[in-house]
Amino acid sequence: MQRMETNQLNLRLATSGFRFTAQRQHVYDVLLQTQDHPTAEEVFMRAKQNMPDISIATVYNCLDALVKCGLVRQVNLDRGAARYCPNMKDHFHFCCDECGKVFDIDTKDLDGVSQISLPGGFKLTQREISLRGLCPECASRL
Amino acid sequence: MQRMETNQLNLRLATSGFRFTAQRQHVYDVLLQTQDHPTAEEVFMRAKQNMPDISIATVYNCLDALVKCGLVRQVNLDRGAARYCPNMKDHFHFCCDECGKVFDIDTKDLDGVSQISLPGGFKLTQREISLRGLCPECASRL
DNA sequence: CTAGGTGCAAAAGGTTTGCGGTTAA
DNA sequence: TTAACCGCAAACCTTTTGCACCTAG
Numbered sequence: 001m002q003r004m005e006t007n008q009l010n011l012r013l014a015t016s017g018f019r020f021t022a023q024r025q026h027v028y029d030v031l032l033q034t035q036d037h038p039t040a041e042e043v044f045m046r047a048k049q050n051m052p053d054i055s056i057a058t059v060y061n062c063l064d065a066l067v068k069c070g071l072v073r074q075v076n077l078d079r080g081a082a083r084y085c086p087n088m089k090d091h092f093h094f095c096c097d098e099c100g101k102v103f104d105i106d107t108k109d110l111d112g113v114s115q116i117s118l119p120g121g122f123k124l125t126q127r128e129i130s131l132r133g134l135c136p137e138c139a140s141r142l
Numbered sequence: 143m144q145r146m147e148t149n150q151l152n153l154r155l156a157t158s159g160f161r162f163t164a165q166r167q168h169v170y171d172v173l174l175q176t177q178d179h180p181t182a183e184e185v186f187m188r189a190k191q192n193m194p195d196i197s198i199a200t201v202y203n204c205l206d207a208l209v210k211c212g213l214v215r216q217v218n219l220d221r222g223a224a225r226y227c228p229n230m231k232d233h234f235h236f237c238c239d240e241c242g243k244v245f246d247i248d249t250k251d252l253d254g255v256s257q258i259s260l261p262g263g264f265k266l267t268q269r270e271i272s273l274r275g276l277c278p279e280c281a282s283r284l
Numbered sequence: 285c286t287a288g289g290t291g292c293a294a295a296a297g298g299t300t301t302g303c304g305g306t307t308a309a
Numbered sequence: 310t311t312a313a314c315c316g317c318a319a320a321c322c323t324t325t326t327g328c329a330c331c332t333a334g
Contacts (some may be wrong), residue, residue, distance in 0.1 A: 019308055019313060041298080055316045060299065076218035079324065081298060094264060105261065119247065121278025122236060130270050136263025161288060161333055183323080197291045202324070204289095221299065223323060 003029050009071075016069040026051050027062035031072060031086040037093075037102045039081035077102065077130055092129035098138035105131075145171050151213075158211040168193050169204035173214060173228040179235075179244045181223035219244065219272055234271035240280035247273075 009028060010020040018024070030046045031038070038046070044059045063084055066072040075083040077095045085093075087104055094103040118124060134142065151170060152162040160166070172188045173180070180188070186201045205226055208214040217225040219237045227235075229246055236245040260266060276284065 014309095021308075021314065023315075039298085053316070055318095056298095057300080057317080058315060061314075074220075076220060078216075078218060079224045082221045094260070097267065103264075105264075118236070118273075119278075121281055122245075122273075123276040123281045124273055125239065125275040127271065127273045130272075131260075131264075131266055131268070132270075133267040134265040136261075139263055139265045156334095163289065163333080165290075181323090195291070198323095199292080199325080200290055207289095 003032065004071075012069045012071060013065065016065075018065045018069065021062075023051070023054055023058050024062045024065055026054070027059060028066055028071065028086070031066070031084055034086070035104075037075055037083035037085050037104075039083055041081060043084060073126075073128070075102070075128065075130070092131060094131045094133070094135070096135035096138055097132055098134055098142070101135060103135065145174065146213075154211045154213060155207065158207075160207045160211065163204075165193070165196055165200050166204045166207055168196070169201060170208055170213065170228070173208070173226055176228070177246075179217055179225035179227050179246075181225055183223060185226060215270070217244070217270065217272070234273060236273045236275070236277070238277035238280055239274055240276055240284070243277060245277065 004025075006020075006025060009025055013020050013024065027043060027047055030043055034046075040056070040059055040063060043063065044054070044056050047054050047059060063072065063074070067074050067084075071086065071088065073085045073088065075085050075093055077083065077093065083102065085104070089106065091104050091106045094105050095101070096103075146167075148162075148167060151167055155162050155166065169185060169189055172185055176188075182198070182201055182205060185205065186196070186198050189196050189201060205214065205216070209216050209226075213228065213230065215227045215230065217227050217235055219225065219235065225244065227246070231248060233246050233248045236247050237243070238245075275281075
């Protein structure tokens with residue numbers, strides 16, 4: 001089971017001006033154990049298993065803090081709830097129009113994107129590439 | 143003022159199995175007149191100016207139909223309301239972390255992205271690239 | 285003629301806020 | 310010591326739904 005060192009997480013939080021708390025550690029641990037892309041509500045339910053008193057407001061607070069210190073990505077794919085992803089490697093998300101599943105797709109082909117030249121003055125801090133279409137399973141079924 | 147030919151819109155709708163209605167024409171016309179990226183609520187308010195009885199439910203219905211026939215993009219940038227964009231040219235969205243404004247950025251540098259190779263079986267129908275950071279104005283102010 | 289679309293109003297879903305108490309630094 | 314964080318519950322904002330009526334094809 002993955003779990004970031006407490007000291008390391010503490011440092012990352014402190015660097016962005018956040019305090020270290022047991023809730024933030026736990027929410028991050030929950031995320032690190034996921035392959036899917038859970039919503040805040042799903043993180044909340046999993047977090048409660050080991051920390052029954054945690055509240056949904058705190059989960060949002062923790063997720064926001066983790067996003068702001070660059071440990072977690074917020075993924076907005078449709079009009080529904082936002083999803084959270086602890087994979088900070090450069091990758092993109094593929095969302096199937098049929099079944100709604102979200103796939104993390106790692107690739108080396110992002111070089112082209114890395115070299116996108118922005119008009120003067122824009123300062124890039126983050127990019128998110130999301131694709132839609134049919135996943136292999138749904139594509140073969142239809 | 144931009145306005146798609148009724149016949150042409152009718153055809154696009156019919157091709158995807160939708161009926162032509164005055165509301166769909168009007169919602170599309172409203173979108174074509176925007177440079178910003180209005181939310182459904184904003185589209186609703188602008189649409190009411192010339193069609194006072196249109197309802198918010200109908201606006202959602204029209205937007206969904208237009209998205210499904212490939213005339214409009216739905217843009218999900220954060221946890222707030224979805225935004226709608228009638229620019230179907232290949233471009234990306236830059237959202238400023240400071241002021242929240244959304245910029246359409248056209249570029250020829252998307253070639254790299256066009257050539258992204260998906261793992262076997264995935265069928266791509268749409269891609270969306272969203273960038274975050276600071277816009278020129280906020281970058282120079284901070 | 286009738287399946288699909290509309291307007292309305294209520295419900296559902298997702299996120300934020302205010303407050304009194306707690307805690308990391 | 311104290312600003313930041315917590316849990317709780319209510320409020321808020323966005324989107325969906327159900328229903329009776331209407332209309333494009």
